[in-house]
Amino acid sequence: MDLHLKVEVLDAKTREQLCFLDKVEPHSTIGDIKSLFYKLYPRWYPARQSLTLDPKGKFLRDEEILQSLPVGTTATMYFKDLGPQLGWTTVFFAENIGPLLIYLLFYFRVPYIYSDRCAFTSSPHKVVTMACVCHTFHYLKRLIETIFVHRFSHGSMPLRTIVKNCLYYWGFSAWLAYYINHPLYTPPSYGEVQVHYAMVIFAICEMGNFSIHLSLSHLRGDRSRGRRFPVPSKNPFTWLFFFVSCPNHTYEVGTWVSFSIMTQCLPVAVFTVLGFIQMTVWAKGKHRAYVREFKDYPAVRVAIIPLIL
């Protein structure tokens, strides 16, 4: 008895048969099918392929095994081109290198941004330098985390989304850097006290955020004990896990709130509010996913703001 399966791949839009695979092992994965398909169509690398059992259905994950799918001896799949993809690492790198460098252009008052006589001058206010240090540190930290800490789950992101995201992050950093480094910048109303308090909160939130990223990374790395949800550890910064599902987002909001206070700059506050809204959406999604997956998920936890949101 021939235990092998046949797989035919049709174009989701035109229904034209793109390929027919004979003698496919039943325990092959979708990833294997994609590799075979890629051999026949070299411009559609696996990350660009979306394979579904139904033309309008949800795409099949790479790890799915053929014989566990509801198909007969011949599996019919529909192919859609997802467009050019970039890996998550590349995406994060692009999103974060922009703000880092753009802010510095404004800090050093590169010509044509402000009036000619201000080119390459520096601000007399200490807070402006502190703000630059903080902003630069924040993005350097993110770049380092992208390379060494984060473990990304999905393969990639479409090009259009990346362009949109970069426009958003780069644009906003230009907007807020413009005002903070402007010759007519006004330092915070409560002076040094305000700046110092804000810096303390900034430092705490950055350390907190980093601790959470490390914790999540270890969780991902240690697959041996199956899927688990994150829990507080000996590091006090992770104790926020008692109260929220996504303390990394909580700390990130804290970072930007402190930066708003430090610079007393309205555009920074606007960026903070928008970031808060977006991160709340992400946190709520993650929280719901955790609650659905783990029956013993702690009931006291909420998504992003302890006891509130």
Next chain:
Amino acid sequence: MSAAAQGTSKAAHGDVAPKKKKGPGALATAYLVIYNVVMTAGWLVIAVGLVRAYVARGSYHGLYYSIEKPLKFFQTGALLEILHCAVGIVPSSVVLTGFQVLSRVFLTWAVTHSVREVQSEDSVLLFVTAWTVTEIIRYSFYTFSLLNHLPYLIKWARYTFFILLYPMGVTGELLTIYAALPYVQKTGLYSVTLPNKYNFSFDYYTFLILIMISYIPRKSIGRLHFPLQKSAIRKTGYTG
């Protein structure tokens, strides 16, 4: 089948009474009928006001003042339509409807009302007339649709008059914003300059110029959407 053109065109939301899908309930339908009737009446009042003022004065000049209050009231009232979409009693996109209504409200309050000097411009009459005719037809279209008795004349009028009214309205709006520019620049209206406590600045003059530029993509999309909706309805018969 969601919204088509923005600003002066006739299509803010798609057809309002989907009885085949999960349409609005009886109470919502009653409310919407009342809303659309009131709006039709309101814009008729504006139309009549314009005609009477023209006959009385014998010229086009300064007719804005004769309908200023009902224009503001009924155009601002259209903000409710965003709520209708949000709540779900009207099957249109909140974002699209929002853009259109806010665009109109912006022109009414932030340009025409705010810059006194443009109120006597002929361009104001141009867009007010376009809006008035458009809205009378649009709101009566919705009223009849909701009552499941849409006279072909109204449907025909809506899609045909659009061809003239849309460019007329866009022209009127652009010319009005353009006329407002020198006054905005001179007085620094709605603008914030540095230095200030919150380290922020806003130049309304530049903002208005950007709005004018944005008309190119926004209105082209609208100009294309609407006839597409028209042919879709032609194929399926009226979807009221």
